[in-house]
Amino acid sequence: MAPARSNILVLPGDGIGPEAMAEVDKIIAWTNAEGLTAIETDVDLVGGAAYDDHGQAISDAAMEKALAADAVLFGAVGGPKWDDVPYDARPEAGLLRLRKDLALFANLRPAICYPALASASSLKPELVEGLDILIVRELTGGVYFGEPKEVVTLENGEQRAVDTQVYTTHEIDRIARVAFELARTRSNQVCSMEKRNVMRSGVLWNKVVTATHADFQDVELSHMLADAGGMQLVRAPKQFDVIVTDNLFGDMLSDVAAMLTGSLGMLPSASLGAEDATTGKRKAMYEPVHGSAPDIAGQGKANPIAMVASFAMMLRYSLGMADLATQVETAIANVLDAGIRTGDIAGSGITPVSTSQMGDALLAEVQK
Amino acid sequence: MAPARSNILVLPGDGIGPEAMAEVDKIIAWTNAEGLTAIETDVDLVGGAAYDDHGQAISDAAMEKALAADAVLFGAVGGPKWDDVPYDARPEAGLLRLRKDLALFANLRPAICYPALASASSLKPELVEGLDILIVRELTGGVYFGEPKEVVTLENGEQRAVDTQVYTTHEIDRIARVAFELARTRSNQVCSMEKRNVMRSGVLWNKVVTATHADFQDVELSHMLADAGGMQLVRAPKQFDVIVTDNLFGDMLSDVAAMLTGSLGMLPSASLGAEDATTGKRKAMYEPVHGSAPDIAGQGKANPIAMVASFAMMLRYSLGMADLATQVETAIANVLDAGIRTGDIAGSGITPVSTSQMGDALLAEVQK
Numbered sequence: 021m022a023p024a025r026s027n028i029l030v031l032p033g034d035g036i037g038p039e040a041m042a043e044v045d046k047i048i049a050w051t052n053a054e055g056l057t058a059i060e061t062d063v064d065l066v067g068g069a070a071y072d073d074h075g076q077a078i079s080d081a082a083m084e085k086a087l088a089a090d091a092v093l094f095g096a097v098g099g100p101k102w103d104d105v106p107y108d109a110r111p112e113a114g115l116l117r118l119r120k121d122l123a124l125f126a127n128l129r130p131a132i133c134y135p136a137l138a139s140a141s142s143l144k145p146e147l148v149e150g151l152d153i154l155i156v157r158e159l160t161g162g163v164y165f166g167e168p169k170e171v172v173t174l175e176n177g178e179q180r181a182v183d184t185q186v187y188t189t190h191e192i193d194r195i196a197r198v199a200f201e202l203a204r205t206r207s208n209q210v211c212s213m214e215k216r217n218v219m220r221s222g223v224l225w226n227k228v229v230t231a232t233h234a235d236f237q238d239v240e241l242s243h244m245l246a247d248a249g250g251m252q253l254v255r256a257p258k259q260f261d262v263i264v265t266d267n268l269f270g271d272m273l274s275d276v277a278a279m280l281t282g283s284l285g286m287l288p289s290a291s292l293g294a295e296d297a298t299t300g301k302r303k304a305m306y307e308p309v310h311g312s313a314p315d316i317a318g319q320g321k322a323n324p325i326a327m328v329a330s331f332a333m334m335l336r337y338s339l340g341m342a343d344l345a346t347q348v349e350t351a352i353a354n355v356l357d358a359g360i361r362t363g364d365i366a367g368s369g370i371t372p373v374s375t376s377q378m379g380d381a382l383l384a385e386v387q388k
Numbered sequence: 389m390a391p392a393r394s395n396i397l398v399l400p401g402d403g404i405g406p407e408a409m410a411e412v413d414k415i416i417a418w419t420n421a422e423g424l425t426a427i428e429t430d431v432d433l434v435g436g437a438a439y440d441d442h443g444q445a446i447s448d449a450a451m452e453k454a455l456a457a458d459a460v461l462f463g464a465v466g467g468p469k470w471d472d473v474p475y476d477a478r479p480e481a482g483l484l485r486l487r488k489d490l491a492l493f494a495n496l497r498p499a500i501c502y503p504a505l506a507s508a509s510s511l512k513p514e515l516v517e518g519l520d521i522l523i524v525r526e527l528t529g530g531v532y533f534g535e536p537k538e539v540v541t542l543e544n545g546e547q548r549a550v551d552t553q554v555y556t557t558h559e560i561d562r563i564a565r566v567a568f569e570l571a572r573t574r575s576n577q578v579c580s581m582e583k584r585n586v587m588r589s590g591v592l593w594n595k596v597v598t599a600t601h602a603d604f605q606d607v608e609l610s611h612m613l614a615d616a617g618g619m620q621l622v623r624a625p626k627q628f629d630v631i632v633t634d635n636l637f638g639d640m641l642s643d644v645a646a647m648l649t650g651s652l653g654m655l656p657s658a659s660l661g662a663e664d665a666t667t668g669k670r671k672a673m674y675e676p677v678h679g680s681a682p683d684i685a686g687q688g689k690a691n692p693i694a695m696v697a698s699f700a701m702m703l704r705y706s707l708g709m710a711d712l713a714t715q716v717e718t719a720i721a722n723v724l725d726a727g728i729r730t731g732d733i734a735g736s737g738i739t740p741v742s743t744s745q746m747g748d749a750l751l752a753e754v755q756k
């Protein structure tokens with residue numbers, strides 16, 4: 021049976037985004053040619069690249085394509101070149117608009133430690149070997165989007181900046197459901213993190229997650245203050261299975277978790293919207309956890325694995341191709357086991373390969 | 389010459405707070421008897437203990453004593469016993485009121501790795517040996533105190549929780565000055581952390597710190613996004629000297645930094661107000677970074693070192709007794725070198741001592 025057609029918007033962005041994306045293109049070309057996928061891609065600009073072209077971090081036309089697509093593949097945005105552009109046009113604004121306008125409220129950030137890389141972690145290997153955490157971060161609420169969000173000049177000439185953290189019952193309930201459902205496919209444990217001892221939103225978060233848990237009594241739920249959570253991630257990360265937390269805590273905690281694995285530069289993420297009641301489909305965007313790394317951009321040094329792993333998540337969550345996703349993920353593990361490494365993960369005694377050599381090695385493994 | 393009289397309010401609080409404080413009492417009794425100090429202490433309730441006594445996390449009378457004292461020594465607050473008390477009377481409210489009403493805007497959190505404990509860190513020893521970071525956290529602003537801070541019920545029956553992150557120019561300027569001044573007594577480097585790519589308060593923070601830096605051109609200033617800062621703390625903590633950041637990021641980042649050292653349970657903190665223009669004095673409170681540890685309270689298992697180290701900070705910053713402070717700090721290092729350990733830091737093969745045995749060992753060292 022021929023695979024269903026799918027319509028993917030590709031937004032390579034800035035820095036190492038385009039280089040990393042080129043390696044995904046190679047894999048798509050092959051899976052399409054083999055009849056394993058029928059992916060049609062459209063490419064557009066985002067971030068600084070979009071600003072340079074037309075003065076906005078993403079155009080309305082690109083947003084319309086994103087809304088119409090089955091999924092978006094996103095590279096990375098930002099760099100010092102755009103440090104002084106107007107706030108609303110900064111590269112990150114393109115990413116934030118995509119998240120908000122596609123209503124991608126559930127950000128899935130797996131932090132796994134590839135066995136071949138356990139020694140690359142700054143943690144003692146026994147603490148990270150076999151690590152497999154999933155951080156479920158709320159992505160369309162909290163202090164990222166709450167209003168007022170402004171800087172005003174006071175009568176005395178001082179400036180006063182305000183950001184607003186807002187959460188409502190349904191926003192917390194729906195992200196909690198995603199976390200509980202995913203926990204059922206894993207080790208059945210959810211740890212919810214907030215600062216209820218200081219934040220009203222933390223009190224509500226705690227209360228709603230606890231209430232939603234009534235529908236998932238087979239899943240074990242625990243609560244931790246977010247600062248203690250950061251500590252525990254560093255002390256004994258393997259105690260966690262699924263962590264559910266808000267937008268800002270999720271930003272911090274997922275970066276710490278990613279770093280623990282020694283596999284930063286290798287970790288993918290999926291940002292998902294709600295399921296459409298009639299079609300059963302959900303909007304989705306897939307992006308590496310790493311940033312645009314302007315310092316190494318254009319030099320063939322970037323590690324394309326996070327981008328390729330994000331593509332694998334797309335196969336699984338948006339195209340319903342779990343087997344092909346696993347095939348890509350296995351290819352990544354095999355290439356690492358074979359000692360093929362880009363500079364970021366080479367360690368001593370290994371000659372690093374280039375971005376495209378790594379991409380070729382991955383493709384060759386997928387083809388096996 | 390007889391030492392100047394000082395007037396210290398002691399607030400042992402909940403959980404292991406009172407046990408840890410008892411070991412400081414022993415040291416004060418000796419330094420007073422020797423004529424090294426002339427400390428008069430007054431003891432009062434805070435946290436759950438205060439709530440149980442009179443329904444508030446700190447009484448107005450205790451607050452008046454705190455305002456009149458030369459310094460406050462604070463143990464710890466909180467525990468599951470008070471999980472369901474009204475929000476405004478929760479144990480943490482006592483701590484937050486002290487910080488706010490004493491205007492203790494500058495929270496100094498040293499993260500040092502005691503050489504004897506480098507192997508207790510979850511990080512590889514070479515990454516933490518000799519670690520000596522100072523986190524300067526803004527303590528009276530940001531999302532902790534901004535208004536509105538409320539939960540309201542919407543027409544559709546949902547609840548909506550709001551917390552407000554607010555910073556003004558002078559709040560950022562004064563904490564930046566503290567950081568730059570302290571950097572001059574250390575390695576002359578300040579790294580400022582915020583999320584300017586998402587938060588308006590981060591944009592203002594970045595701008596004001598940069599402007600204040602004009603008065604401290606001899607100090608090196610760098611900026612890092614707070615999520616990247618969390619990563620870098622885990623990856624290579626020794627790259628930092630002084631980190632200056634806001635209240636909430638400071639809460640998260642200082643906990644991560646404390647855990648890195650392997651010395652959690654051993655780290656002190658100082659919270660300082662502005663210098664009084666006439667007397668040159670500043671209000672101050674000293675407290676361990678660790679919490680109330682209700683699970684081990686009352687069992688003689690608590691490590692009193694963080695509390696004793698907080699007392700040493702008080703000697704240095706509030707009583708102008710730097711030599712005696714160093715004497716206490718040296719005693720801590722010597723006791724650790726001698727292999728005397730409470731259970732939290734014992735490791736395998738060492739028989740842990742009790743809280744009071746540790747206190748006695750520290751006192752004996754101070755007396756040498």
Ligand SMILES: CC(C)[C@H](C(=O)O)[C@@H](O)C(=O)O
Pocket residue numbers: 112115271585586615
């Ligand atoms: C680039 C930035 C706006 C973004 C965020 O803060 O969410 C990034 O740090 C992330 O975690 O995806």
Ligand SMILES: CC(C)[C@H](C(=O)O)[C@@H](O)C(=O)O
Pocket residue numbers: 217218247480483639
């Ligand atoms: C107890 C709590 C209110 C407090 C805080 O969040 O500031 C604590 O975590 C700290 O870091 O001192």
